[in-house]
Structures are given as C-alpha cells and as structure tokens.
Amino acid sequence: xxxxxxxxxxxxxxxxxxxxxxxxxxxxxxxxxxxxxxxxxxxxxxxxxxxxxxxxxxxxxxxxxxxxxxxxxxxxxxxxxxxxxxxxxxxxxxxxxxxxxxxxxxxxxxxxxxxxxxxxxxxxxxxxxxxxxxxxxxxxxxxxxxxxxxxxxxxxxxxxxxxxxxxxxxxxxxxxxxxxxxxxxxxxxxxxxxxxxxxxxxxxxxxxxxxxxxxxxxxxxxxxxxxxxxxxxxxxxxxxxxxxxxxxxxxxxxxxxxxxxxxxxxxxxxxxxxxxxxxxxxxxxxxxxxxxxxxxxxxxxxxxxxxxxxxxxxxxxxxxxxxxxxx
Numbered sequence: 001x002x003x004x005x006x007x008x009x010x011x012x013x014x015x016x017x018x019x020x021x022x023x024x025x026x027x028x029x030x031x032x033x034x035x036x037x038x039x040x041x042x043x044x045x046x047x048x049x050x051x052x053x054x055x056x057x058x059x060x061x062x063x064x065x066x067x068x069x070x071x072x073x074x075x076x077x078x079x080x081x082x083x084x085x086x087x088x089x090x091x092x093x094x095x096x097x098x099x100x101x102x103x104x105x106x107x108x109x110x111x112x113x114x115x116x117x118x119x120x121x122x123x124x125x126x127x128x129x130x131x132x133x134x135x136x137x138x139x140x141x142x143x144x145x146x147x148x149x150x151x152x153x154x155x156x157x158x159x160x161x162x163x164x165x166x167x168x169x170x171x172x173x174x175x176x177x178x179x180x181x182x183x184x185x186x187x188x189x190x191x192x193x194x195x196x197x198x199x200x201x202x203x204x205x206x207x208x209x210x211x212x213x214x215x216x217x218x219x220x221x222x223x224x225x226x227x228x229x230x231x232x233x234x235x236x237x238x239x240x241x242x243x244x245x246x247x248x249x250x251x252x253x254x255x256x257x258x259x260x261x262x263x264x265x266x267x268x269x270x271x272x273x274x275x276x277x278x279x280x281x282x283x284x285x286x287x288x289x290x291x292x293x294x295x296x297x298x299x300x301x302x303x304x305x306x307x308x309x310x311x312x313x314x315x316x317x318x319x320x321x322x323x324x325x326x327x
Contacts, residue, residue, distance in 0.1 A: 004124075007097070007100070007123060008025065010101070011101070011104045011118070012025045012026075012118075013025075013108070013117060013118050016117050017115040017117055018032070018083050018084065018115065018117050020032045020035070020083065021117055021119065024117060024118075024119040024120065025118070025119060025120050029120065030086070030119035030120050032083075032084065034139065037142060038139040039140050039141075039142050039145060040137065040138070041078050041138040041145075042135065042136070042137045043071050043074040043075060043135070044134065045067070045071050045074070045134060046131065046132070046133040046134075047063065047066070047067050047131070048129060048131050049129035049131070050129055051129075053066070056173075056177040057173040057174065057178055057194075058178065058194055059178060059194075060099040060100070060102035060103045060106065061102045061105055061106040062194040062195060063103050064102070064105065064108075065106035065107065065109060065110050065194070066106075066196065067106075067132050068106075068107040068110050068136070069110055069195070069196050070219065070267075070269070071136035072114065072116075072198040073198040073217040074136070074217060074219075075136055075138040075198075075200070075203075076199045076202065076217060076271065077146065077216055077217035078138075078140055078145050078146055078147075078207075078215070079140055079144055079145060079204065080138040080203065080207070081114070081139055081140070081200070082116050082136050082137075082138040083116060083117070083137055083139060084116060084117050084136070084137040085107070085116055085117075085119070085135065085136045085137070086121045086135040087107065087118065087132065087133070087135075088121045088122040088123075088124075088134075089103075089121070089124075089131070089133070090125065090130065090131040090132075091123070091124070091126065092125070092126050092127065092129060092130055095130055103132065104118075107134070110195075114200060116136075140207060141207065144207045144210070146203070146206060146207055146213060146214070146215040146273075147214060147215070148214050148215070148216050148231075148232035148233065149214065149232040149233050150212055150213055150214040150233065150274070151229050151230070151232075151233035151274040152212070152235070152274075152276070152300060153235060153300055153302040154277070154299075154300065155274040155275055155277070155299070156275065156277050156280055156296050156298070156299055156300070157226070157237055157239065157272070157296065157297050157299060157300060158272070158273055158274070158280070158296050159218070159222065159244075159245060159271065159273075159294065160199050160202045160271045160272075160292055160293065160294045161199070161245065161270040161292075161293055161294075162245045162246060162247050162268070162270070163218055163221075163222050163244065163245060163261075163262045163268045163270055164247075164250055164258060164259075164261035164262035164265055165188075165189050165246075165247060165250070165268060166189075166192045166193040166196060166265060166266065166267040167260075167262075167264075167266065168249075168250045168253060168254070168257075168265075169189035169190040169192050169193030169194070170193045170265075170267075171253070171254065171257070171261075172186055172253070173193065178194075186249070186253075188249070189253075192268070193267065196267060196268065197269070198217075198269050199269065199270055199271045199292070201290050202294070203271065205283070205286050206271075206273065206283065206287075209283045209286065211275055211276065211279040212276065213275035214233060214273055214275075215271055215272075215273040216228055216271070216272050216273065217269055217270070217271055217272075218266065218268045218271070219266055219267060219269060220320070221262075221264040221265055221266040221321070222264075222272060222297075223239075223264055223307060223309075223318040223319070223320065223321060224264070224266070224320045224321070226272060226298075226318070227306075227307050227318070227319070227320045228320075229272070229273075230306060230307050233274075233300075234305055235300050235301065235302065235303065235305065236302065236307070237274075237299075237301075237307045238298050238299050238301060238307075238309075239297050239298040239308070239309050239318070240297060240309075241259065241311045242312075243296060243297045243298065244259070244263075244297055245293075245295050246258050246259075246261075263309070263318060264321045272297075280296070298310070
C-alpha cells in the first residue's frame with residue numbers, strides 16, 4: 001500500500017443504489033435521508049488476521065465477503081434491511097494491493113445482493129496483522145424491530161437453515177487448507193464457512209408478520225445465542241437434541257463432533273428465535289413461500305435465565321461456550 005488516496009479512489013463505487021443517499025465517499029462523513037416511517041439499524045464487527053481468519057483458510061475475497069456478512073446478519077436479526085456499509089482497514093506490509101482489492105471485491109459481491117452502498121471508512125497501516133472493521137447501517141419499520149427480550153413461557157424455539165456447517169467447513173480447512181482437494185459435499189461445508197449467507201429474507205418475513213417474537217443470529221453457536229435470548233427475556237429455554245437441523249454429510253466427517261459444532265461452532269449466521277405456537281404455522285408458511293427453511297428445535301419455559309439440552313437420557317445445561325477473545 002503506497003497511497004491510501006488512490007486506493008480509496010479505486011474502491012469507490014461507480015454507481016449508487018440507495019435513493020436516500022445524499023453524499024457518500026469524498027467528505028468527512030456520509031449523509032443520507034431516513035424516512036420518518038423507519039428506525040435506523042447500525043452495527044459493527046471487526047475481524048483480525050490469525051484470530052478470525054488465516055491466509056491458508058480464507059482467500060482475500062472470502063475475508064471481505066464474510067466481514068460484511070457478519071454485520072448484515074446482525075441487521076437481519078433485527079428484521080431490518082441493510083442499506084450502507086463503511087470499512088476501516090489496518091494493513092501490514094506483507095499484504096499486497098491486489099489482495100486488498102479482492103477483499104473489497106468480496107464485500108461488493110455480497111453488497112450487490114442487497115443493493116447496499118459503500119459510503120466511507122478509514123485506511124491505515126499497522127506493524128502486525130491485518131484488521132478489518134465493517135459498519136453496516138440499515139432500516140426497519142417503526143414498531144417492527146425484533147429484539148432478544150420478547151420470549152415468553154409457552155413459546156416454541158425455532159431456527160432457520162442448518163447449524164454446524166461452518167464449523168465443519170473450518171475443520172476441513174484446518175486439515176487441508178483452502179488449496180486442498182475436497183468433494184462436492186465438503187466444498188458445500190467450506191462455502192458455509194467462507195461465504196455464509198445472512199438471513200435477511202427470513203428477518204424481513206418475521207418483521208412483517210407482526211407477531212410477538214424474539215430473534216438472534218447464530219454467530220457464536222446455538223447454545224450461546226439461546227442463552228442471550230434467555231437472559232434478555234428472563235426465561236428458561238430447552239433445546240431438543242433430536243430436532244437440531246444438522247446436514248447429514250457432517251456425520252460422515254466427524255459424527256462425534258456434530259453436536260459440538262452445532263451448539264458451539266458458530267458463524268452459521270442463521271437465525272434463532274421464539275414465538276407463540278399459534279403463530280408458528282402461519283409464519284412458517286410465509287417463510288417457506290420465500291424459500292426459507294426453518295424448524296422447531298425447542299420450547300420456552302418459566303424459570304431462571306438458563307438453557308438446557310434435552311437428550312434421550314437426560315437434561316444437560318448449556319453454557320455460553322462460543323469463542324471468547326480474552327480467555
């Protein structure tokens with residue numbers, strides 16, 4: 001990286017998609033209108049080389065894609081629509097310009113699916129590892145935002161898609177690196193890790209349902225996200241082991257790890273939530289019409305803010321055991 005200004009010029013989008021945008025990249029801050037019928041949603045996540053990704057497991061394109069996906073997923077968990085993103089990146093000397101352009105291409109590829117605009121950020125040097133921090137701004141209709149704190153005893157617990165696939169993909173990448181030989185089924189798992197798909201469509205269906213429900217995205221694992229809902233809502237959540245959606249190919253890889261990957265692996269970026277049982281049939285049909293798979297995995301009960309796993313033999317307490325940066 002010789003000149004941050006020419007670099008910024010090169011990554012500045014040539015076309016803008018959001019009519020709310022007044023002024024994007026080029027001034028001290030971006031300006032945009034926000035309609036009086038909407039609330040703003042904003043979130044930020046940071047990825048650090050050798051903590052969140054390694055060069056032998058993620059190509060630069062995938063790093064960018066996933067950095068943006070993590071934030072879009074947070075907007076999806078609020079039921080919102082993503083609009084804009086900002087990128088701050090700290091670059092060490094061993095990263096070349098082409099690698100950096102590919103990071104931004106990865107973000108642009110995902111952003112194009114949602115017609116999002118890149119509107120700013122910061123570019124600096126660092127003496128250590130690459131650090132990329134992405135901020136996403138979105139909107140949600142007033143009164144429709146989905147929170148973790150709305151679970152009630154008697155609700156069912158549901159999850160979209162499958163869980164554990166990202167962790168299984170990472171396991172394969174650790175074994176063989178991204179340049180290894182993989183079957184088609186294994187490549188699907190790897191793609192789940194490198195290019196996860198945020199569940200914006202599902203979030204929008206849930207927000208428009210006008211039902212009381214809680215929602216969270218599966219970034220740190222099913223157990224961790226269920227605990228966050230239990231804590232925010234002051235309830236007990238019971239997840240049934242037999243109902244957790246895990247794709248069959250994982251059983252042929254490491255059957256003894258399938259449950260651990262689903263509960264604690266994280267980075268699936270599916271959605272976990274709760275809602276009243278009488279609302280589920282209608283909402284489930286609405287999700288299916290949009291091509292979204294979702295399944296019931298448990299129930300909400302009165303009690304302390306705890307989460308349990310119901311197995312065939314007994315009830316096991318599930319703690320937050322996702323990745324902790326400071327342990």
